[in-house]
Amino acid sequence: MEVFDIFLLEAVLNGILLGGLLALLSLGLNLIFGVIDVVWICYAEMIMIGMYAVYALHVQQGWPLLAAMAAGIAIVALLGALMHQFIIRPVLSAEPINQLLVTGGVLFFLQAAATLAFGIEFKNLGVKLPPVAIGEMSFSMPRIIAFVVAVAGVAATYLFLTRTYIGTAIRAISQDREIMPLVGVNPGRIFVVTSALGGSLAGLSACLLVLQYDIHPAIGLSFGPITFLICVLGGLGNMLGGLIAAFIFAQFISVGGFVLAIEWGYVIAFVFFIAVMFWRPQGILGGK
Amino acid sequence: MLSISNVSAGYGSFRALFGVSLEVKAGESVAVIGPNGAGKTTLLRAISKLIDLTGGEVTMEGRSLRQVAPHKVIATGIAHVPENRRLFPRLTVEENLKMGSFPVSSRTRFPEKRKFVFDLFPRLEERRNQLAGTLSGGEQQMCAIGRALMSGPKLLLLDEPSAGLAPVVVQSIMQMVKRICAEGYTVLIVEQNIRQVLKVVDRAYLLETGRIKSSGTAAELLASAEIRKAYLGI
Numbered sequence A: 001m002e003v004f005d006i007f008l009l010e011a012v013l014n015g016i017l018l019g020g021l022l023a024l025l026s027l028g029l030n031l032i033f034g035v036i037d038v039v040w041i042c043y044a045e046m047i048m049i050g051m052y053a054v055y056a057l058h059v060q061q062g063w064p065l066l067a068a069m070a071a072g073i074a075i076v077a078l079l080g081a082l083m084h085q086f087i088i089r090p091v092l093s094a095e096p097i098n099q100l101l102v103t104g105g106v107l108f109f110l111q112a113a114a115t116l117a118f119g120i121e122f123k124n125l126g127v128k129l130p131p132v133a134i135g136e137m138s139f140s141m142p143r144i145i146a147f148v149v150a151v152a153g154v155a156a157t158y159l160f161l162t163r164t165y166i167g168t169a170i171r172a173i174s175q176d177r178e179i180m181p182l183v184g185v186n187p188g189r190i191f192v193v194t195s196a197l198g199g200s201l202a203g204l205s206a207c208l209l210v211l212q213y214d215i216h217p218a219i220g221l222s223f224g225p226i227t228f229l230i231c232v233l234g235g236l237g238n239m240l241g242g243l244i245a246a247f248i249f250a251q252f253i254s255v256g257g258f259v260l261a262i263e264w265g266y267v268i269a270f271v272f273f274i275a276v277m278f279w280r281p282q283g284i285l286g287g288k
Numbered sequence B: 001m002l003s004i005s006n007v008s009a010g011y012g013s014f015r016a017l018f019g020v021s022l023e024v025k026a027g028e029s030v031a032v033i034g035p036n037g038a039g040k041t042t043l044l045r046a047i048s049k050l051i052d053l054t055g056g057e058v059t060m061e062g063r064s065l066r067q068v069a070p071h072k073v074i075a076t077g078i079a080h081v082p083e084n085r086r087l088f089p090r091l092t093v094e095e096n097l098k099m100g101s102f103p104v105s106s107r108t109r110f111p112e113k114r115k116f117v118f119d120l121f122p123r124l125e126e127r128r129n130q131l132a133g134t135l136s137g138g139e140q141q142m143c144a145i146g147r148a149l150m151s152g153p154k155l156l157l158l159d160e161p162s163a164g165l166a167p168v169v170v171q172s173i174m175q176m177v178k179r180i181c182a183e184g185y186t187v188l189i190v191e192q193n194i195r196q197v198l199k200v201v202d203r204a205y206l207l208e209t210g211r212i213k214s215s216g217t218a219a220e221l222l223a224s225a226e227i228r229k230a231y232l233g234i
């Protein structure tokens, strides 16, 4: 994270902006875990692939930025569906540790693939957006965009899950997988749709991150762990918990970083995480 | 309508059904009665293809279900109300009904079917925005039956709708079953509550340890010495 300005208010507002992005990051992972009961350790690396996809199409192929981003989202959505069909489905009834190892293998595979395709040098879109000044406060434009789009993405996901038949089935299957055929639902199909939806959320995250950060094959490591912490803090698989945890975490990082030093923001957030784990090991809104 | 011939099924190497045959004609209400562990639930699960048959054949309106995928069984006109109701506890009553009309062919009739269900169970309309997991046992059973009716089935499979309910509630559920039959649905109901269920169905089969032991009209079975002695305690 960049340097914070002198104002506490600015730090709080920046925390809210960051919270929106972290909420989006945690949503896809939580959705997949809540429905399929498998943790995609490689989720952040799928975001990394999305960032490279946008870079390749926009910078190397010369596509308009928005078209490259739309294609990036579609590519990661497809990657999510393939991930389920070929990696997760064969281990659906395996031990959780084996499922974890398989998705960990994909993590290294994606990192290696990105290194082979793009090298280890930092890449960026070269898009420069001027900061927005409000009074004496200043906000980064990519962050404001990230917040607005992330909130819209979360809201769209909410509407999809509550207003459509497929969305309702996605919520239902996480409550009772076995009887789904009795209501005419093919669970395998719902899993693929869920994985593609989780992938498209990763793709959307990639579009927002690529406006702010340089891309390199290990970039997943810089936001993957924090995404997992947020999911666990909120209650793994609980989407609402994840959203709340994202905003709490973002405030610790932003305000903590403002009061002390940027690195300390993360330390305080992590101490808070550990304290909550002692108090509620299942997370803020976790069930069992 | 539904014809089960010589069906065997089980769990792994354990066999729960041994060559069961029975017939349900259009418009009939038929009960399968028998003690706990007899294989009644297994029989309904085999019809719905939640488990595979190891032998025999199930046909619905003359069509074999052998090649039908589990989630396509509902399209043949069979709706299954599973044991223990199995509602989606964190979906509302209305959303549970919505899941009942998930098949694309049922979706356009959702408002019409929902009205039918609410007319049948006015309690559900009062509770339509309540989470299903917070309903009373009797209301949950209504919701489970309602969810099954949403697909507009021809045949309703009911697995122990009276289980775990207070005696007065059992009576009202049985009255609802009777009304559903009167509405023209064909019903295959599985029950341990033999005395109650024999009051509402036309015919019944007695299932014991995976085999049909006897069958007849409800009146015949109520009068049979075997059933009176073993199950009605008279």
Ligand SMILES: Nc1ncnc2c1ncn2[C@@H]1O[C@H](COP(=O)(O)OP(=O)(O)O)[C@@H](O)[C@H]1O
Pocket: B011, B014, B016, B034, B035, B036, B037, B038, B039, B040, B041, B042, B043
């Ligand atoms: N999931 C299962 N795995 C193994 N055995 C089972 C399973 N479900 C039922 N059984 C066994 O199959 C037999 C029939 O069970 P079930 O069909 O549930 O009987 P009922 O519904 O008549 O009480 C019982 O012996 C039961 O223990």
Ligand SMILES: [Mg+2]
Pocket: B040, B041, B042, B083, B160
């Ligand atoms: Mg049973």
